[in-house]
Amino acid sequence: AAMSTRPVRLSRIAEQMTASTIREILKVTQRPDIISFAGGLPAPELFPLEEVRAATGAVLDRYGPAALQYSTTEGHPPLRAWLGDRAGVPAQNVQIVSGSQQGLDLLGRVLLDPGDLVAVENPTYLGALQALRPYGARFVAVPTDDDGISPDGLDALLAEQPVRLLYAIPTFQNPTGRTLSRERREALLDVAERHDLLIIEDGPYSDLRFRGQAQPSLFELALARAGGDIESVRVISLGTFSKTLVPGLRDAWVLAPGAVIDKLVQAKQGADLHSPTLNQMIIAELVEEVLPRQIARVREAYGQRCAAMLAALAERSPAGVHWTRPEGGMFLWLTLPEGLDAEKLLISAVEAGVAFVPGASFFAAPGEGANTMRLSYVTVPEDRIRAGVGVLADLIDQRR
Numbered sequence: 001a002a003m004s005t006r007p008v009r010l011s012r013i014a015e016q017m018t019a020s021t022i023r024e025i026l027k028v029t030q031r032p033d034i035i036s037f038a039g040g041l042p043a044p045e046l047f048p049l050e051e052v053r054a055a056t057g058a059v060l061d062r063y064g065p066a067a068l069q070y071s072t073t074e075g076h077p078p079l080r081a082w083l084g085d086r087a088g089v090p091a092q093n094v095q096i097v098s099g100s101q102q103g104l105d106l107l108g109r110v111l112l113d114p115g116d117l118v119a120v121e122n123p124t125y126l127g128a129l130q131a132l133r134p135y136g137a138r139f140v141a142v143p144t145d146d147d148g149i150s151p152d153g154l155d156a157l158l159a160e161q162p163v164r165l166l167y168a169i170p171t172f173q174n175p176t177g178r179t180l181s182r183e184r185r186e187a188l189l190d191v192a193e194r195h196d197l198l199i200i201e202d203g204p205y206s207d208l209r210f211r212g213q214a215q216p217s218l219f220e221l222a223l224a225r226a227g228g229d230i231e232s233v234r235v236i237s238l239g240t241f242s243k244t245l246v247p248g249l250r251d252a253w254v255l256a257p258g259a260v261i262d263k264l265v266q267a268k269q270g271a272d273l274h275s276p277t278l279n280q281m282i283i284a285e286l287v288e289e290v291l292p293r294q295i296a297r298v299r300e301a302y303g304q305r306c307a308a309m310l311a312a313l314a315e316r317s318p319a320g321v322h323w324t325r326p327e328g329g330m331f332l333w334l335t336l337p338e339g340l341d342a343e344k345l346l347i348s349a350v351e352a353g354v355a356f357v358p359g360a361s362f363f364a365a366p367g368e369g370a371n372t373m374r375l376s377y378v379t380v381p382e383d384r385i386r387a388g389v390g391v392l393a394d395l396i397d398q399r400r
């Protein structure tokens with residue numbers, strides 16, 4: 001029968017899929033009056049709109065119809081070459097993906113077997129949990145402290161459990177805003193080498209430093225240890241233009257050994273054939289001049305907005321609440337007094353016109369982090385940051 005009232009039977013993988021809390025909250029925060037500290041959405045008023053308009057014209061003039069035609073899965077050659085040069089790797093070790101979110105999905109597909117143990121920070125980026133879970137990943141939390149991943153804790157974990165890979169955000173971590181020190185990065189690589197551990201380093205915020213000392217990525221350190229030979233590097237690097245240029249063009253990349261890139265290409269052929277041709281060409285047009293200027297602009301603005309949020313929190317210092325002090329990135333992480341439920345707080349906060357992401361969704365283990373929450377300080381201007389923090393502080397104090 002072509003028609004039926006029986007529900008369509010979904011796959012077992014589909015059954016394991018969950019919604020992204022951030023994406024669900026974003027639907028609510030479309031209301032213009034909402035002060036949203038929820039999504040890690042870059043400040044829209046800082047987008048290089050005119051530069052994108054000019055780049056689009058230049059690309060269409062230069063490439064004509066080819067800019068709108070199918071293109072190769074690996075990605076736009078000038079963009080891969082630029083990224084390869086910047087990372088010190090051959091262009092064939094650079095794979096363009098439609099957002100680092102697609103990079104996570106494709107890496108899950110080519111690296112994970114059902115049941116594989118994936119070590120993650122606790123808390124970690126919920127989009128990684130969402131991307132990897134359908135491939136059968138079982139998550140195990142790496143011991144972390146106020147300074148991020150504990151290399152000794154990871155060493156102990158690896159001695160006990162057959163971890164398939166570590167997924168980490170060492171620089172301006174999502175959701176905590178923490179950054180691993182240089183010595184922890186070195187110690188982490190020592191532990192990884194000892195256990196032959198594969199690391200996926202996700203670094204969307206690495207360029208957004210507004211305080212403190214710049215740190216080399218795990219990938220850079222591992223490439224140096226390998227004498228520049230990426231084929232023997234066991235850190236796969238994810239990067240994106242979403243946080244430094246614009247997120248809506250969905251342009252990001254993966255740096256990996258050739259064997260992984262070859263499989264990513266095949267997985268991507270099956271997923272979407274290639275990333276949008278025009279978008280890649282526009283980004284390639286912007287990387288030389290506009291990107292450095294834009295990075296300087298957003299660092300300045302985000303540093304001011306972070307300072308505004310920290311000042312508002314310090315001023316109101318809601319009783320029993322503590323928070324992280326990021327050196328860069330987009331987020332800070334609040335821990336509420338025990339017993340205070342951030343998901344309940346969100347309901348009254350949205351009624352009062354403020355949104356944030358409750359922390360529980362960032363924990364791989366269910367039931368953890370009920371009294372935690374993530375605040376993004378980049379999307380709204382400073383006066384609305386102060387107002388929004390005031391509303392949250394009042395709600396928290398009322399719940400004391």
Ligand SMILES: Cc1ncc(COP(=O)(O)O)c(CN[C@@H](CCCC(=O)O)C(=O)O)c1O
Pocket residue numbers: 020022023026038039040041098099100101102125127169174202204239240241242247251252
């Ligand atoms: C650690 C980490 N890895 C990958 C991504 C996805 O970035 P892409 O735009 O796919 O390159 C992100 C972006 N996460 C933001 C944006 C999600 C925005 C959204 O779901 O609309 C957030 O946590 O709010 C990230 O934080």
